[in-house]
Amino acid sequence: MFAFVSRVTTLQEFKKFTLFLDISSAKSSSQILSSPAKIAFLDRDGVLNVDHSYVYLPDQFEWMPQAQEAIKWLSDQDYKVVIATNQSGVGRGLYSEADVVSLGEWMQGQLLTIGAKIDAIYFCPHHPDDAVGMYKIDCDCRKPKPGMLLRGLQEFRAQPGDCFFLGDKKTDMEAAEAAGITGVLYVGGSVLDAVRRVARTHR
C-alpha cells in the first residue's frame, strides 16, 4: 500500500505557530490550527473508472462521468480525497503492486491538468483463497473489512462522523459500516452529482 501524502510543510508551520501560541494556552492553539479533517473515501473500480475487471493500464482506464470533476470539487470543499480499492489482481499474479502504483500516478497526472488531486491511495493486494505466496492471506484490508478506511482515519486524524465512503458494492457499504463511516452507494451517472448530494446531507 502507498500514499501520496506530504505533511512536511504543514508540520513545520504547525510547530512555528505552537511555539508562538504556547504563551497563551495550548487549547486555543489547537482550536485555531486543527480544523478536523474530513475525508471523502472513494472506491476506484466502478466509481472512478468503468469496472472492466483487473484494470491496471492507462489504456484500460475509462473515467466515469465527471469523476475527475468530483475529485476537484471535494478538494475545493476541504475534503481529503482517499481511494480505498481491492486489487486482488496482484495476489492472483495478473499484475504487480508497482502496476497499481503506476496507474495511481497516471491518475494523478490526469487530475493535475484540471487542478485536482488525490490525497492518498490505499489498495489491498490480498485474497484469502485465490492468491499466491504472501498474498494469500485473510487480511484486515480487503473490503468488506474496514482496514483501509481505519488507516485513512488514523493518518488524517479524522473522526468517522466527518467522513463518507462512496462505493458501488455491498462490500463497500459493509466496510463503511464497520468503520463507523456513512456508506453511500454509487449507482451510476455523474460522480460529481453523487458527491454533491452526499456532502449536502452529510454536514
Ligand SMILES: [Mg+2]
Ligand atoms: Mg467497485
Ligand SMILES: [Zn+2]
Ligand atoms: Zn489486504
